[in-house]
Amino acid sequence: MKDVGEYDGAGEATIFDRSRPGRTATAQLAPETLASLPPELRRRRRPELPEVSELQAVRHYTRLSQKNFSIDTQFYPLGSCTMKYNPRGSNHYAMLPEFLSRHPLAPVSMGQGLLACLYELQQMLCEVTGMEGVSLTPMAGAQGEFAGVAMIRAFHRARGDAARNEIIVPEAAHGTNPATATMCGMKVVEIPCNPDGDCDLEALRRAVGVNTAGVMLTNPSTLGVFERSISEIAAIARQAGALLYYDGANLNAILGKVRPGDMGFDVMHMNLHKTFSTPHGGGGPGAGAVGVGRRLLPYLPVPIVGRDATGYVWLDERDLPETIGRLSAFMGNVGVLLRAYIYMRMIGRDGMRRVAEYAVLNANYLLARLRRAGFEAAYPDRRASHEFILTLKREAAERGVTAMDFAKRLLDFGQHAPTVYFPQLVPECLLIEPTETEAKETLDGFVAAMTAILAETVTDPERVKTAPHRLPVRRLDDVRAAKHLDLVWKRPPGGDS
Amino acid sequence: MAFIPHTDQEVREMLGAIGVDAIEALFDEIPADLRAAPLAGIPPAATEMQIGRLMSERAARDGRALNFIGAGAYEHHIPAAVWAIATRGEFYSAYTPYQAEASQGTLQTIYEYQSMIAALTGMEVSNASLYDGASALAEACLMAVRANRRAKTPRILMPRAVNPAYRRCAAAIAGPQQLLFESVDFDHESGRTAPDALESWGGADIAALVIQQPNFFGSIEEAGRLTDWAHAHGALVVAVVNPTSLALISSPNEWGQRGADIVVGEGQPLGVPLSAGGPYFGFMATRMEYVRQMPGRIAGRTLDLDGRPGYTLTLQAREQHIRRGRATSNICTNQGLVMTAATIYLALLGATGLERVAAAACARTEELVARLARIDGVRPAFSAPRFHEALLRFDRPVGPLVDALARLGIAAGYDAARDYPELGHTLLVCATETKTAEDVLRYASALEALR
Missing domain, CATH: 3.40.640.10 (Type I PLP-dependent aspartate aminotransferase-like (Major domain))
Structure with a gap:
């Protein structure tokens, strides 16, 4: 006897495979006769959606969830992603029924409690970043980047300086930086990094000029080290008439210790789903709030929460006529913003600083232990920030075991893999970010797994190269996926209709 | 410490493994002149209980409106x-x-x-x-x-x-x-x-x-x-x-x-x-x-x-x-x-379930429009067949009406005059399957009483 959902060698059944004509799921509404809709406007062919019982749907998606690694079930040291614990309290109180049932266009008089939270969140984000104003509306880091570069563009244009159409980014930057610059109609100029991981100042001096609109930097950088020449970079940018953009991807490393505004940045985005611990949700929803210095205040995306004699109000295009505009139909990912607000209130003033301190402690501890276990650090003379890079170029050259093989084998040990092959300039790299919420014994467990795999690369390299072995599927054929595109379910030939 | 598991003993062991005396030493690459002052603008930590109470109070103050707004976001029952x-x-x-x-x-x-x-x-x-x-x-x-x-x-x-x-x-x-x-x-x-x-x-x-x-x-x-x-x-x-x-x-x-x-x-x-x-x-x-x-x-x-x-x-x-x-x-x-x-959601509803939601929303909106159009000075703006939303034309500005209805806990609709001034005083309304005949009556009676 085979359970309906049991693995049968053909992969987990899809919800469509479980469908039977005429089966209904949840308590349905009664049928309705519709006089108002003329027949010629009606749909001709019914959409083929699954017909399953409520139990079947619940069991199917519960089973699917169990095939995921997640923070709640595994150590998840995915570099550059800040996979820290997402407090359940943040989720619970952001999902109070009154917040969930509020229509975005309901009068503000019916939403003063919620607007108070958003207003205070704007203020707290200004405080931790040293910025003058914040807009909460971008729905992810990439949208925050878009808003930031669009504001840089608007600033130069308002001064009649439309020739500034270049954005400078270090070659180690996240791919979103150049992609964003392109979306904003800018040209991308990439500059190299020094062997010690800092920005190449000479290359920067050569790159800036009358066409430079802005310089985008991540600090600590994507190489997992603090950019020590940040003040010189800010001076070079300023002298060239360019604005300085802070990519907040790594804000977790410096929270409460250094503020982007104090480092000379004019504009930045924050990934609230990283630093302020809102859930990553299997790929969103995030929130990419933007902060700006005084010069860019008029260009912030709308809406923003303001305050007048009547209470909290939305500020929109009428209040900020020079705004870069609207990035969503309403107010971005409000529910995510509430979770960030609750998290910030729970950790409080001293908790901010502790986030950075323990994130950096965990990273440096893990780096020290892994080096002692025989791994090579990409920047051995540098202090790690909240994350660090190992390079497996020696293992790849000598034993043919790549960073990807290591990543896949780690899954067998119940550890989510670090980020692999980013940044691209470090060969065979693993970018490892433990975060502050992990206990010492969890880090020790990761070291043990890494040590065991390193030994396997000598004793049984095939075992590593063909990993994973203990997951629901073996290594998947990505080339086939792209060559024989199968993107939607189709009824198998001869299946019932 | 909220969400940080380290004991003092563990911190000492970890610092020892790194080879430094204090956590602060791990920040030694950051120039001293850039170090932040304490974040005076951030309140001290609150417990989950305290923040829970604050959020519950704020939520209760906002309450739950009887909602007739659509305009791009629609209230449906969620299993x-x-x-x-x-x-x-x-x-x-x-x-x-x-x-x-x-x-x-x-x-x-x-x-x-x-x-x-x-x-x-x-x-x-x-x-x-x-x-x-x-x-x-x-x-x-x-x-x-x-x-x-x-x-x-x-x-x-x-x-x-x-x-x-x-x-x-x-x-x-x-x-x-x-x-x-x-x-x-x-x-x-x-x-x-x-x-x-x-x-x-x-x-x-x-x-x-x-x-x-x-x-x-x-x-x-x-x-x-x-x-x-x-x-x-x-x-x-x-x-x-x-x-x-x-x-x-x-x-x-x-x-x-x-x-x-x-x-x-x-x-x-x-x-x-x-x-x-x-x-x-x-x-x-x-x-x-x-x-x-x-x-x-x-x-x-x-x-x-x-x-x-x-x-x-x-x-x-x-x-x-x-x-x-x-x-x-x-x-x-x-x-x-x-x-x-x-x-x-789609797995639970299937095509039949979604059809019934759509048909019910369509029917409730027709009932709402018919009822509101009986009020003097209110009529549908357009003649084309519609789905679950309608633009109503009023004989006076709708802003004050919307505000007055909000005080009664009714989110009356979206004032479209700003986007379409040439149409005069207009309100975009929507009723989905979540609305009953009583809800429609409550809205219509409240609106009538304002006139």
């Missing part, structure tokens, strides 16, 4: 199972499925979602979601310009009957890439985009025509005629659709001779709470021939080393982490968890 499953930690606290073997749950869910969106829209392929309906329209316009190789000018015809917030968002996101948005008027009697209004663009080079169905006023457009006109003039058709309506109304593949080319919309009606505006998700579907122009994640079914089926992210060469400055978009992480909820 309890939807978010009970979606907020399981394995979905909630996972990240983008880069390690496919450890993310089969998320990846298969995306594949099923893509299948459901393709079925609903009648299109061949779907991506794994975008941020929301408005930004999805912006991405669709950019995609149409890439996909339409015949058009030399990045010109998009954008009817004024398209949601004004969507038009503003598309201009903000696609504007910097020099897209030209040209306005097309609507017929003031029917409330539909008039095919005649397109004729002045007959000789122009056009990349795409946008058709919102139903349009912002709730009116059902003559989508077939508009689609055929666009195709006859070398333009692609970008459809903006309400997913609930697709259970009843012609799907975009059925429009005109060839159907729409790119279909986007707001996914919120599919099991996502109103939540003051988000998180929602945008959906996007298209023809297979345009799949490489599509932005966003896409999951595909493939085989593993042993020849067994499994799922992975595919066509990643379109995306920023590979192609950097030449990617189709900068979008990466977007609305995964919300998409998961919508997949569960």
Whole structure:
């Protein structure tokens, strides 16, 4: 006897495979006769959606969830992603029924409690970043980047300086930086990094000029080290008439210790789903709030929460006529913003600083232990920030075991893999970010797994190269996926209709 | 310390392993002159109990309105199972499925979602979601310009009957890439985009025509005629659709001779709470021939080393982490968890369930319009058939009425006068399956009493 959902060698059944004509799921509404809709406007062919019982749907998606690694079930040291614990309290109180049932266009008089939270969140984000104003509306880091570069563009244009159409980014930057610059109609100029991981100042001096609109930097950088020449970079940018953009991807490393505004940045985005611990949700929803210095205040995306004699109000295009505009139909990912607000209130003033301190402690501890276990650090003379890079170029050259093989084998040990092959300039790299919420014994467990795999690369390299072995599927054929595109379910030939 | 597990003993051991005396020493590469002062503007820590009380008090102050607003966000019943499953930690606290073997749950869910969106829209392929309906329209316009190789000018015809917030968002996101948005008027009697209004663009080079169905006023457009006109003039058709309506109304593949080319919309009606505006998700579907122009994640079914089926992210060469400055978009992480909820919602409802939701919403709106139109000085603005939303014309400004009804706990509708001043005093109203005859009566009585 085979359970309906049991693995049968053909992969987990899809919800469509479980469908039977005429089966209904949840308590349905009664049928309705519709006089108002003329027949010629009606749909001709019914959409083929699954017909399953409520139990079947619940069991199917519960089973699917169990095939995921997640923070709640595994150590998840995915570099550059800040996979820290997402407090359940943040989720619970952001999902109070009154917040969930509020229509975005309901009068503000019916939403003063919620607007108070958003207003205070704007203020707290200004405080931790040293910025003058914040807009909460971008729905992810990439949208925050878009808003930031669009504001840089608007600033130069308002001064009649439309020739500034270049954005400078270090070659180690996240791919979103150049992609964003392109979306904003800018040209991308990439500059190299020094062997010690800092920005190449000479290359920067050569790159800036009358066409430079802005310089985008991540600090600590994507190489997992603090950019020590940040003040010189800010001076070079300023002298060239360019604005300085802070990519907040790594804000977790410096929270409460250094503020982007104090480092000379004019504009930045924050990934609230990283630093302020809102859930990553299997790929969103995030929130990419933007902060700006005084010069860019008029260009912030709308809406923003303001305050007048009547209470909290939305500020929109009428209040900020020079705004870069609207990035969503309403107010971005409000529910995510509430979770960030609750998290910030729970950790409080001293908790901010502790986030950075323990994130950096965990990273440096893990780096020290892994080096002692025989791994090579990409920047051995540098202090790690909240994350660090190992390079497996020696293992790849000598034993043919790549960073990807290591990543896949780690899954067998119940550890989510670090980020692999980013940044691209470090060969065979693993970018490892433990975060502050992990206990010492969890880090020790990761070291043990890494040590065991390193030994396997000598004793049984095939075992590593063909990993994973203990997951629901073996290594998947990505080339086939792209060559024989199968993107939607189709009824198998001869299946019932 | 909230959410930090370290004991003092462990901290000492860890510092010893690193070879420093204090945590502060780990920050020694940061120049001293940059160090931040204590964050005076951040309140001290609150316990979960304290913040819980604050949030509950603020929520209670806002209360729960009797809602008749639509305008792009719609109140539907959400089966309890939807978010009970979606907020399981394995979905909630996972990240983008880069390690496919450890993310089969998320990846298969995306594949099923893509299948459901393709079925609903009648299109061949779907991506794994975008941020929301408005930004999805912006991405669709950019995609149409890439996909339409015949058009030399990045010109998009954008009817004024398209949601004004969507038009503003598309201009903000696609504007910097020099897209030209040209306005097309609507017929003031029917409330539909008039095919005649397109004729002045007959000789122009056009990349795409946008058709919102139903349009912002709730009116059902003559989508077939508009689609055929666009195709006859070398333009692609970008459809903006309400997913609930697709259970009843012609799907975009059925429009005109060839159907729409790119279909986007707001996914919120599919099991996502109103939540003051988000998180929602945008959906996007298209023809297979345009799949490489599509932005966003896409999951595909493939085989593993042993020849067994499994799922992975595919066509990643379109995306920023590979192609950097030449990617189709900068979008990466977007609305995964919300998409998961919508997949569960559609699985629970099926086509029959969605048809009944759509029909009930349609019927409740007709009852609401009929009842409100009995009030002196209130009448429907347009004559075209509608789905679950209607523009009402008033004989006086609606702002004060909306404010007065808000004091009675009724969210009366969206005041459209700012976006369409030429129509006079107008209010956009919506009643979904969540509204009863008593709710309609309460609204109508309250409005009558104000006059």
